[in-house]
Amino acid sequence: MSEKLDPRIRASRYLDANDDVDVPELAGALGVAPVTAREILDDLDTGADDGTPTVEPDGYHIPEPLKDYDVWVVWCPDLGKTARAPWQNGHMYPAEWAEDGNKDPRRSYDKAASVASLPVGEIADTWPFPDETPDTVKPAVLIPPASVENDLLFVDFDDVRDPETGEVPAEVWEIIDDLGGYAEVSSSGEGLHVWVRGELPGDYGKFIEPLDAVGQIEMYDRGRMTGGTWRHVQGTPKDEIPEAQGVVDELVARYETEECPECETAVRSREIDADTPECPECGSSLEEDTGGDVSDDYGGSGGAGVGDGRENDKNPYYQIELTDVxxxxxxxxxREDTSNPSPSDWQGPHPKHGGTSRKDEESTNFNVDDSDGEWHCFAHGSGGGALSLIAVLEGIVSCRNADRVHSKRETLLKACLAARDHYAADLEGETPPYEALVAVAEWADLRISNPEEGILGETAHRYAREIFKELSYEEV
Known part of the structure; x- marks a missing residue:
């Protein structure tokens, strides 16, 4: 049993796992005097202490092992979680960085600390800020992109701590204890961060799921800006960034969810019956409906399935201006610009659900990069092109399941109609993706050449195009 936990929390866990525990046994398990063990037992028996952990910072400290990595930038807590690197362009505008590693502002800890240690006024005189001068500048870690070798993993607990009392659910404190790494209190006071070494299984890159009690757990092993406060959590290691691969794997298995496409209930993957995957709330199937293969204009194989997400397709419905949406x-x-001088890279609160762990005016959970026509929601680990964002804004799919706009023909059809009727008038008269026309044919009960393969045939294809022109979003 870890000695980092409060003795009462450790006692509660030990008593839950063992029967008929007496004072000497508990004292030995906790490493405390028998009189202390008796006091703890009395407290737990009488309810004098409910065992709720409290998490408090005990000072400013940056773990020494983390300083050995060349992953450092600086950030300004009161200006948002944005990487800044005055050594890159000679100013304190947001730094330029790319997932492919071509633009890399990361430097040594000493380089970042040499800037952050200066008085803010001197920093502003030397490297101008875009607008207002912040109150503080701190070193921060920018986790490398997938193209760069890296073994750091950042665990972020959102909305789990009461900033007034410091209380957190026992569930969270036990995870922190199992991870065994340096922990800090977030800038809002409502979250916690832990640093370990490891990687997410498969090709996750990011893992964001709700916890059982309150809040959510997020894990990142690539391409992530982290807003370090360095307000070390009392009772956790100050200078340990341990290897925690086994714990990371267990957390993914424990918290991974799948959202029901019908009622949007988040179902733990471990609770889904592999033989009959059904939503426990509404009974809908949780098997992915790919909707068949994409076909060419009049039949025959078209290659990719509708579930592949053809947002880079040349069809005009995949060329909608993302920033307009x-x-x-x-x-x-x-929103604010994150690129200098180009205004093509924006960040701010999500246009549909707004901030999740912060107020809208402070949130940067949503990013738009119009240079490649993609958006990303950091709160739900989702993203895509303009058509998928339209589907989210219209409530056709949830933000978490934004990619499902391509998984069902009916969903794709709704998104295309919403795009034409409410977002891009220049789509009037344009032909939508083929799978949307198949959905039109199914809606209108047209005779389809090969229903199983989603092949319309020439006549059904011609009628579907004409019906689509007259169909409105509200009708379907």
Whole structure:
């Protein structure tokens, strides 16, 4: 049993796992005096202490092993979680960095610390800020992209700590204890961060799932800006970044979920029956519906399935201007440029659900890079092109399942109609993707040449195109 946990929490866990525990046994298990063990037992028996862990910072400290990695930039907590690297371009505008590693602002800890240790006024005089001068500048880690070898893994617990009392669910504290690495309190006071070494299984890159009690757990092993406060959590190691691959694998297996496409209930993957995968809430099948293969204009194989997500297709419905779609709601009110001097890279609160762990005006959970026509929601680990964002904004799919706009023909059809009717008037008269026309044929009960393969045939294809022109989003 780890000695990092509060004795009462450790006692509670030990008593849960063992029967008929007496004072000497508990004292030995906890490594405390018998009188202390008796006091703990009395507290637990009378409810004088409910065993709820409290997490408090005990000072500013950056773990020494982390300083050995050349992964450092600086950030300004009151200006948002944005990487800044004055050594890159001679200013404190947001740094330029790319997933492919071509633009890499990361340097040694000493380089970042040499900037962060200066008075803010001196930093502003030497390397101008884009707008206001912040209150503080701190070193921060920018986790390398997948193209760069890296063994660091960042665990982020969102909305798990009461900033007034410091209380966190026992579930969270036990995970922190199992990970065994340096932990800090987040800038909001409502979250916790832990550093370990390892990697996410498969090709996740990021893992974001709800916890059982409150909040969510996020894990990143590539391409992630981390806003380090370095407010070390009392009772956790100060200078340990341990290898924790086994714990990481167990956390993924424990918390991985699949969202029901019908009722949007998040179902733990471990609870899904592999033989009959059904949603426990509504009974809908959780098997992926790929909707058949994409076909050419009049039949015959077209190659990729509808589930592949053809947002880079040349069809005009996949060429919608992303910034026009995204610039709405909370995002329009609070977005900011993250590239200098190009305005093609924006970040801010999600245009549909806004901030998740922060207020909208402080949130940067949504990013738009119009240079490659893609958006990304960091809160749900989702993203895509303009058509998938339209589907999210219209409630056709949830943000978490944005890629499912391509998994069902009916869903794709709804997204295309919404795009034409409400977002891009220049699509009027344009032919949608083939699978959307198959959905039109099914909706209109046309005779399809090969229903199983989704092949319309020339006549059905011609009628489907004409019906689509007259069909409205509201009708389907």
């Amino acid at each position: 995204a610039d709405t709601g909370p995002f329009k009110s609070h």
